Amino acid sequence: MQEKLEKLLQFLKSKGARYADIRYEEHVRQELFVENGVLKSFSNSVDVGTGIRVLYENGWGFAATDERSESALEKTALKALEIAIASNKRANRQVQLAPEPVHKAAFKSPVMKDPFLVSEDEKIEILKMATLKMKENPKVVRATGSMNFRKVNKLFLNTEGSLISQEIYITGAGIEANAVGEGGFQKRSYPASFGGDHATRGWEFVEDMKLLEHAPKVAEEAVMLLDAPEIEPGEYDVIISGNQLALQIHESCGHPSELDRVMGSELSFAGGSFLSLDKLGKLKYGSEHVSITADATVPGGLGSFGFDDEGVKAQKSYIVRNGLFVGYLMDRQTAAELGLRSNGAARADSWSHPPIIRMTNINLLPGKYTLEELIAGIDYGFLLDTNKSWSIDDLRLNFQFATEIAYEIKGGKLTGRIFKNPVYYDITPNFWNKCDGVANESFWHVWGVPNCGKGQPMQVMHVGHGASPARFRKVKVGVKR
Structure with missing residues (x-):
């Protein structure tokens, strides 16, 4: 052959x-x-x-x-x-x-x-x-x-x-x-x-x-x-578990950093991005605790490979470094428009489709805390775990996520009490700037998302997201009826 x-x-x-x-x-x-x-x-x-x-x-x-x-x-x-x-x-x-x-x-x-x-x-x-x-x-x-x-x-x-x-x-x-x-x-x-x-x-x-x-x-x-109660609507300090944070990263970090969205070629279907070219190197995307990489070299990550579908070698590059927005997901054509080398994000879901810009492993780098230390820093709040549903606008700014369960935190400890149907919502940069701690490497895991859809005709891609539980201050939780 x-x-x-x-x-x-x-x-x-x-x-x-x-x-x-x-x-x-x-x-x-x-x-x-x-x-x-x-x-x-x-x-x-x-x-x-x-x-x-x-x-x-x-x-x-x-x-x-x-x-x-x-x-x-x-x-x-x-x-x-x-x-x-x-x-x-x-x-x-x-x-x-x-x-x-x-x-x-x-x-x-x-x-x-x-x-x-x-x-x-x-x-x-x-x-x-x-x-x-x-x-x-x-x-x-x-x-x-x-x-x-x-x-x-x-x-x-x-x-x-x-x-x-x-x-x-x-x-x-x-x-x-x-x-x-x-x-x-x-x-x-x-x-x-x-x-x-x-x-x-x-x-x-x-x-x-x-x-x-x-x-x-x-x-x-x-x-x-x-028989669990629902959370009374309000602003709370929350810890978001790794498996939920993986989808948060996917929707509010991975997709908006795709350079084809920024340049307008996905507008008619999957939408655009708030991360316009004038924000590169200038936007305070998150707090100093937030560093996000695109890394196709992580062993075992669902977005890991040796070379992308343009023959570009797998690599690690920063999207956000210490809170500052510094990079996009690129293929060879869009990278050339910025005078850069492709970071290996051109992927096709099969032989029957051409490669387009897709996520690899988009990872929130681990911090320095244990999960117990993150919990200890909350007087009253919740640990939100496992995604149930989500919604986000076509520029990837306004979002709402629902999780399967919320564990109550009181006086710096889990109480054993649970709440049903927890929902939290925010605007992407506001949310990531509320992060004041990420758990360390012992809690870090690359979660696989096998059903990311994009493109016309639709391509379903396998991507990964490394994350540890992270703490966020004064997040809006609950639904006013």
């Missing part, structure tokens, strides 16, 4: 292409879903194809095929070239690509146990037992568990001479209990909501979750929430 693709690049150059790259990818997937001890779905699939991207003068073209014959590949390459030529006729700006060294390299996810070699029966049994443990509580009407595995093999070539192969594993799992009573409906999830947690690791990641051990507490808290 490599020889075929190398010939294809030479063919495109002979037809006048300024630049071209090709991605040949194989995606192997396995997905399991269990409800109340019964296997509801189990699927295995394989998806193979080639995506070809061409730059002709100042016009881009892209085409893809699932066929592998030389004639089919050449036909697809010509289609991509024709689209690029047509696009060039409507081009309104000169396209430059930020320089990138030629790479001859290979990358493989750090996997200890290949999840595809673990028996299907073992996977099903774990989910069955976990859901049945949750169902032992009579008020739990629905208990679910899921596992998802993917193995991606990529071969990347471009006309600059790069040749890169990558083998990336993705593993995810989670459980959820739904309880119903006179107090309505409540749910609790573990280790996070919306399918649990995900990483570029192997079966050992599922083992580390200890789903069976946590199942009883998940069910117990779901039932306890039925």
Whole structure:
């Protein structure tokens, strides 16, 4: 296949292409879903194809095929070239690509146990037992568990001479209990909501979750929430748990730092960004405790890889440093417009789509406190845990997040009392400037978000967010009725 693709690049150059790259990818997937001890779905699939991207003068073209014959590949390459030529006729700006060294390299996810070699029966049994443990509580009407595995093999070539192969594993799992009573409906999830947690690791990641051990507490808290009170609306000091903070980072830090949004190319669908170019290096995005990086090199992070889908080497760069906004997520074209090198954020969700600017691992760097010290610094407030819902405007400024549970803090200690349906809301820079402490590395974890949607046609991307619990002062919590 490599020889075929190398010939294809030479063919495109002979037809006048300024630049071209090709991605040949194989995606192997396995997905399991269990409800109340019964296997509801189990699927295995394989998806193979080639995506070809061409730059002709100042016009881009892209085409893809699932066929592998030389004639089919050449036909697809010509289609991509024709689209690029047509696009060039409507081009309104000169396209430059930020320089990138030629790479001859290979990358493989750090996997200890290949999840595809673990028996299907073992996977099903774990989910069955976990859901049945949750169902032992009579008020739990629905208990679910899921596992998802993917193995991606990529071969990347471009006309600059790069040749890169990558083998990336993705593993995810989670459980959820739904309880119903006179107090309505409540749910609790573990280790996070919306399918649990995900990483570029192997079966050992599922083992580390200890789903069976946590199942009883998940069910117990779901039932306890039925009769729990709601928080009286007001301003409170809060600690936001790592799994909730991951989504907060995603929505109010990751998306607005995507440079294509800033430059307007996502306005018609996913929206723009308040982080306009005049704010770079000037905006006080957060307090001095807030440093946020884009880091595709974190071992096991769901947004980790060796090279992005433009052949740019994975790297770590700052978006916010000690509260100051200092950087964007970029591809080679947008980076060139700022006179910078790409920080490796061009990604496609499969061979059938072109790469666009996407998050990698967008991480809030750990601080110096223990969780106990953060709690001790609150006279009265709450620890907010596990996302339930969210809403944010198209510039990523005004947001509202709901969590599954709130734990009361009084006199610097957790009281054991819980509250249901907690909601907090704010404006992005105001919120991050209220942060006065982040827990240290021992509490830091890279949470996987496997369902980030962006682009037209829609692409669903796997991204990660490293976070420790963090403390925020005088946050608006609760809903006035």
